[in-house]
Amino acid sequence: MMPLLSPPSPILDEAHFTLLAHYAKHLGRAPKAMRFSSTAGESRSRKKGHGMEMLELRSYQASDDLRHIDWRVTARTGQAHTRLYAQENDHQRLLLLDLSNGAYFGTRHTFVSTRLIQLAGLIAWRSKQQGDTLSYQLSYGEQNKGSNKAKDFPLLMQSLKDASELHHRSAPSPSTSVWANNLMAQRSHNKDVIILTDKQNWSQQDDISLMQLAKHNMVHWIQVFDSNTFKLPPGQYQMADSEGIKQVNVTQQSMQKSKALFLEENTALTKKLASFGIRYQLFDISESPETIARYLLSQGALR
Template identity: 70%
Template sequence: MSPLLSPESPELDDVHFALLASYAKHLGRAPKAIRFATNSGERRSRQKGHGMEMLELRAYQASDDLRHIDWRVTARTGQAHTRLYAQENDHQRLLLLDLSSSAYFGTRHTFIATRFIQLAGIIAWRSKQQGDTLSYRITYGNQEHASNKSGTLPTLLNYLKDASKIENRANGSNATSIWSNTLLTNKAHNKDVIILTDKQSWNDDEESALMKLAEHNSVHWIQIIDSNVFNLPAGQYQMADNNGIKPVTISKNSMQQAKADFLSQNTLMRKKLASFGIRHQIFDITESPEKIARYLLSQGALH
């Protein structure tokens, strides 16, 4: 069995993260980057100016270069507008990883949390290898870490290693959504945002923040499930955590109700994400993190 698909332990070590670097390097070539348009009329284009790529068009500000004023739009609207540019190879990426206590579970291969962490590791390594700018915010257990600085790969990998520890299952999880109440997401603009979380619901304030994030960025939402959990035979199971082993009784009716509740909530979430313009994709725990990373590559979220 592949050490990537079924690691020896759900708690990942330095050797495993070094292995992820190799997989990240050999993902293949990215297709031509997918540009996106927002509801507000901003868009990225391949039009060049001064050796750079145009990112957006916005109202003129006092600090803007006068050479970048778009005179056609200014004449049409009666308000000065500026073209903003970025280096052609400067890909801005924001990684949001949020793991609930329920993610520290799996019936086959490994935990859902571990699969998310493996994927986050590949994203981190790939960003480093391609020279892309990676900001991140990760929450797990009672921990929260964030950074928008370059050169923080070793620190991020240490956080991911810590996030894989089973003890996080018993430490609770962040009550608010990963994209809310932070300057890192509030100021995100023209970035490829990758959300990795097992959560499926949010309140009205969190929904407004998510809509704002999707309005100004290209957002990719990755969901990983263990479909086998709904096919377990009725009976009593032994569940282990930091507090020891305890029996859990599962009946056919409780299993059917749990599946129905999940599908109903998931359908609602998918519809909402689609209405926000967020690309959502669901994967099973039996699929490798390399495959999921290749999907992100095909969508332009990785390069």
């Protein structure tokens, strides 16, 4: 088995996060057009500068840099023309990780929580390797940790390591989502925001905060679930949640009911996020974190 797809334990150690650095370095490159951002974080910026690609040729304006005058076109037309270039922006990224108690569960490969934490680690390493500005906010168990300082990268790695500890599933879930009542999220503008979560429900007040976040940033939403949860053979199972370990009776009817509820909630979630202008993608836990990171790369959320 691949070490990223099926780590030896859902509790990740320092060696695993070191391995993530290697995979982050070899993700490849984003499509060229995706590496240029506007205020919305998607289209190319119409700024003058020494970018890598010319956007257009237009009549010279008094504020234009003389170095960008196209002398051939000027001589041919008798009117001064200047070139506008695509300028590669300073890439600023906000990472939001929001884990419910139910994320600390898995039937194969690893836990949903572990997969999302692995992906957060890949994003962090890739941002560091590319020299991008990374802010983060992590919510798991009763913990809520965040920073917007590059020097806190070791603290981020330690927090992700701590987030994989299984005792967090016994803590009560936070009453608000990671993006709500969050100054870092409220003050984010023109950033690529990546939300990693297993959640499908939150309060109406959280909806307002999410709409504001999407209004000023390009938001990419990654949800991970375990499809085998709905394929368990009928029988008695020991399940752990915030109330401890308990016996659960699984029947074919209960599995069908759980699956129908998940699909219903997921359909509503998909429509809601689309109405906010949020790019949403659902991944099964059988997908490796490297595969998911490459998807984010193709969408311009990473570079």
